[in-house]
Amino acid sequence: xxxxxxxxxxxxxxxxxxxxxxRVLMVGFMNQEAFRKTVESGFATFYSRSRKxxxxxxxxxxxxxxxxxxxxxxxxxxxxVRVKALGPGVCHNGYQSxxxxxxxxxRWVESEPRSYDPDEVYGGGA
Amino acid sequence: xxxxxxxxxxxxxxxxxxxxxxRVLMVGFMNQEAFRKTVESGFATFYSRSRKxxxxxxxxxxxxxxxxxxxxxxxxxxxxVRVKALGPGVCHNGYQSxxxxxxxxxRWVESEPRSYDPDEVYGGGA
Numbered sequence: 001x002x003x004x005x006x007x008x009x010x011x012x013x014x015x016x017x018x019x020x021x022x023r024v025l026m027v028g029f030m031n032q033e034a035f036r037k038t039v040e041s042g043f044a045t046f047y048s049r050s051r052k053x054x055x056x057x058x059x060x061x062x063x064x065x066x067x068x069x070x071x072x073x074x075x076x077x078x079x080x081v082r083v084k085a086l087g088p089g090v091c092h093n094g095y096q097s098x099x100x101x102x103x104x105x106x107r108w109v110e111s112e113p114r115s116y117d118p119d120e121v122y123g124g125g126a
Numbered sequence: 127x128x129x130x131x132x133x134x135x136x137x138x139x140x141x142x143x144x145x146x147x148x149r150v151l152m153v154g155f156m157n158q159e160a161f162r163k164t165v166e167s168g169f170a171t172f173y174s175r176s177r178k179x180x181x182x183x184x185x186x187x188x189x190x191x192x193x194x195x196x197x198x199x200x201x202x203x204x205x206x207v208r209v210k211a212l213g214p215g216v217c218h219n220g221y222q223s224x225x226x227x228x229x230x231x232x233r234w235v236e237s238e239p240r241s242y243d244p245d246e247v248y249g250g251g252a
Contacts, residue, residue, distance in 0.1 A: 007175065008134065013153050015141050022148025027139050027204040039229065049133065072234055073224035074217050078153040080225045091200050098199035099206045103165065108198055 004077045005032055011047060012077050014038075016057075016090070019068040019082035025090040026098040028057075030079065042067050044081055061121050063087035088116040130203045131158055138203050142170060142183075142216070145194040145208035151216040152224040154183075156205065168193050170207055187247045189213035214242040 003012050011029040018025055028046035030038065034054050037045040044065035045056040058064030065083040072079050091098040094114035101108040129138050137155040144151055154172035156164065160180050163171040170191035171182040184190030191209040198205050217224040220240035227234040 013139055015150055015153060017150060024141055024143060024150065024206050027141060027199060039232075070229040071225040071237070072227055072229070073153060074219050074221075074226070076234075078224075080150050093200050095200075098204075099197040100200070101198055103196040103198070106165075108202075111197070 002076065003032075003035060003072060003079070004075060007077050011049075012079055014044070014046065015078065015080045016044060016065060017080060017082050019084060023097055024099055025065075025083070025085060025096070026057075035079070038067060038081065039070070044083060057090070058086065061087065061092070063090060063121075065090070089114075092118060092122060094118040094121075128202065129158075129161065129198060129205070130201060133203050137173060137175075138205055140164075140170070140172065141204065141206045142191060143206060143208050145210055149223055150225055151191075151209070151211060151222070152183075161205070164193060164207065165196070170209060183216070184212065187213065187218070189216060189247075191216070215240075218244060218248060220244040220247075 005012060010031050014028045014030045016025045029049060031047040034045045034047045043056050044067060045054055048055050064086045067081055067083055069082040070079055089096045094116050096115045100110055100112055102111050131138060136157050140154045140156045142151045155175060157173040160171045160173045169182050170193060171180055174181050190212045193207055193209055195208040196205055215222045217226060220242050222241045226236055226238055228237050
């Protein structure tokens with residue numbers, strides 16, 4: 001299970017993809033402990049660079065990411081985690097995916113409606 | 127087109143996804159110039175952290191990535207680039223995707239055969 005954590009301050013990039021639809025849901029980072037916890041628990045767990053601690057996605061919202069398969073890339077500094085996403089959306093802003101805006105004529109444009117109300121899930125403090 | 131380049135030494139994460147199959151092909155990083163060049167040229171261009179310079183994917187192999195759509199995530203520190211991949215494979219090791227190994231009982235196992243011979247494309251120096 002050796003990954004190369006040396007390139008980004010002890011972290012690897014983690015791409016989260018819906019295992020059925022193939023939609024990319026979010027991107028995060030994992031340190032060695034987060035990766036081990038992801039594998040052992042079966043729930044995607046990240047290292048938050050801003051809060052400087054581990055966080056299991058869904059620990060406050062319940063929107064957990066159930067690991068279905070993990071792949072790594074040629075130089076082992078990134079992982080692709082295929083998941084079943086519990087709940088109506090992965091993004092804390094209320095969308096199915098964090099990638100809810102696309103580039104159109106030089107501007108970021110929302111591509112889709114919200115899939116849930118983040119105020120109801122995160123208590124208005126999201 | 128404002129992205130947040132402040133979190134990873136002037137870079138954003140760039141996830142490259144096949145626009146038809148949905149397969150995640152590779153992950154790289156873009157600085158502001160690489161992102162601008164990606165948008166303006168229509169070919170995915172990255173910043174190489176090891177070589178400390180821009181590189182347009184395919185400049186030696188011909189396996190370019192034609193941009194079909196670009197999305198960004200909620201905090202604008204990652205982009206998802208949906209592409210048409212020219213050539214038989216994106217990975218310089220000879221596979222369709224850089225994510226050609228998956229985790230199985232604690233070991234990385236190759237999931238697929240090579241899609242081309244990298245020695246023929248990269249002249250044995252890949």
